[in-house]
Amino acid sequence: MTAPLPWLAPYRDTPIDGTVLVPGSKSLTNRVLILAALADGPSVITRPLGSRDTTLMLGALTALGATVEREGMTWTVSPFDRSDRDEPIAVDCGLAGTVMRFVPVLAALGSNPVTFDGDEHARVRPMGTTIDTLRELGVTVDDGGRGALPFTVTGHGHLVGGTVQIDASSSSQFVSALLLAGARFDQGLDLRHHGGALPSMPHIDMTVAELRRRGVQVDTDEPNRWHVRPGPVGSLDVEIEPDLSNAGVFIAAALVTGGTIRIRNWPEHTNQAGDAWRTIVPAFGGSVERDGADLVFSAGSTLDGVELDLHDVGELTPVVAAIAALATESSRLTGVAHLRGHETDRLKALVTEINRLGGDANELDDGLEIRPRPLRGSTFRTYDDHRMAHAGVVLGLRVSDLYVENVVTTVKTYPNFAPVWERLMA
Template identity: 55%
Template sequence: MPDSVPTPSASPAAPAGEHWPAPVARQPVRARVCLPGSKSVTNRALILAALSETPCVVRRPLVSRDSELMVGALRALGTQVTEVDSGDPDVPDLAVTPVAPRGPAAVDVGNAGTVMRFVPPLAALASGDVSFDGDPRARERPVDELLGALRALGADIDDGGRGALPMTIHGVGSVRGGEVTLDASGSSQFVSALLLSGARFTEGVHVRHEGPPVPSQPHLDMTVEMLRAAGVRVTTGENSWRVEPGPVRASEITVEPDLSNAAPFLAAALVSKGEVTVQGWPEHTTQPGDALRDLFTRMGGEVSRSGEDLTLRGTGEIHGITADLRDVGELTPTIAAVAALADSPSRLTGIAHLRRHETDRIAALAAEINRLGGDVEELPDGLLIRPRALHGGVFHSYDDHRMATSGAVIGLAVPGVEVENIATTRKTLPDFPGLWSEVLA
């Protein structure tokens, strides 16, 4: 439990679109944090459970908008997903009873990249039409390479020639599969999507990437590791992934804590000269968030482990950093927020793909930090951040959960920061404002 912590005014969640006064850390933050489950693991686990030959229980899943959208998509296709007692009334386990996917069905992807990309290959196995649509931003996010690959593998897809949502998949109950080449530099999820369902394609799937480097390699490693744990035969090479046709057998999948969501809480220790411990940090993990240990050490923190706990202690110094974040791009908003409070410039590169995430995160970070008096320059593939004294003001979230939490981090050190639409954090954290207030109070 938190101890010897500051006493900011507790800030409940503001209604969507309104402004949330970010609490200021007036004393060192000292807290223990138990994080909700990983979105990336939860939504991969749900896809594998839906494809399994046996019923499966997903333990300690994330309860958030993105996971609820995935559950809704699977239910629309006929999969039975039921909440069961886990011993924690706030986080029920999910019992998944797979059935052959079927249409007609309508899938709402919201603005969840995992739903808009992982579900179409599953829907291509359905009998009947399956339509996809989502939030306005979802219609701007890239799915064209995935749709082209699915067509090459035998799927019938009508997207009106847009290469984007909305679209309809005309399922015939099977997908031929085979070999396909695509450019996955826009998102590693294009590859993961095909691999997750590939064992159920008649010929399996062999995916080759041609183009600039694929970002978020840890997420690809996560997909491969979870497939193998479900008995699927997967081989990998340089820019090449092959899934053999065969059964998927998943009876139980336990979800790790979301290490990317640890970023703002560990940042709180660094920014406030405090100490934050995250419970249950896995010793071995494929999650990109594990890179926080190295990144925040380079920025001035001290990291230690004790059993399953990981602790970051702020030393009173915050250094700028030069870092290629290609593999861990989702950490960029928090790293940028801390960099804006550092004692030297930072150069963050390798993240051009962030321009097509929930929002253009490169442009958004530059605009919002500069709005508070900062000096941030957009690079073709990243950000150059020159720290300057910041002042209060509205920090816009752009309906992007990681933008909202980065505003909260800056608010720890800068009085008067108000985060617009903090409720968007529910995408991957059920109650960020409540958890933030607990950590600070």
């Protein structure tokens, strides 16, 4: 397949003043889909995200026996029916961490051999914790000794569960994967994390909150330990919140152009990592105000440098780094060593691409140091990573003749992003 031509990112030399309604949260949509497939009855999901990652999740769940009826912005999910299903199953993970890490545990609850594979970059993402944990639970996993995709999971129709110890310091998704299915284990799940600091805790908090909304008992009294009681997962009709991480690219546009952006329907209380933009914007010298259901983000008189620990919200790092590259002072972004195992090695990629434009960035043990320099136009490579594409378009607002390679990769979590961005920045 021929790669798309690099896309000329819109340049803007005047302040932006706009309003955006971002699509639904990918993290929430895929968790809700899984819990609906495990539930004791049908669930109706309103305003789910329709993107590559959620389409891959739908494909995986229907392959395993769930039924999904889609009517516009409403999806009705009926739970798994595994009767008379013993044929081999193939699951395409694409580059979706939620598919490659969440779904193998669901596959282990059945008895079909299920083969997982994905994009080229997916085959280098850390999967050893998933594979080792499934084996500890008594599941047969054939990975050819790679500790990565592709691999085949063959369950025995149920999982006993009980006490499980893992090191999830490379990704919180290893914890969420087990929590989501834990109530369906015969003995429930007593999950304990042993290792370095857990990244992206808001995603684990989101998982726990969604389980409790469906009547699942989850004990979180001890740090790094989650006790999920066995029992039913209740069906639940839900409306998906806007994706606040995807809102970040528009917020960044306001900061780097000296303008203002209104994000519609920003929830007052949420577990989304993107809610951290409330504190990140003031760190750069901007301001945040609530106006009814919306949040309004405005640039300050200067774009200050920052020192931020992004450990819990690492997915925001590429866009934060792009803002920092346009700031008036140096910035340090720390706590994100785990980004080396995301869709690409995001730390290496950001340093390479910022410096390609004439910038001055270097890797730290757990993050980035970025010093402001005049930037020049070039091709900003995305490495098939949607967050890298977001970083590129933010830089393009202030760097003329900047081309973004494969901007279409943004369909992973934001369908039609490029035309939406072009219209807003025109």
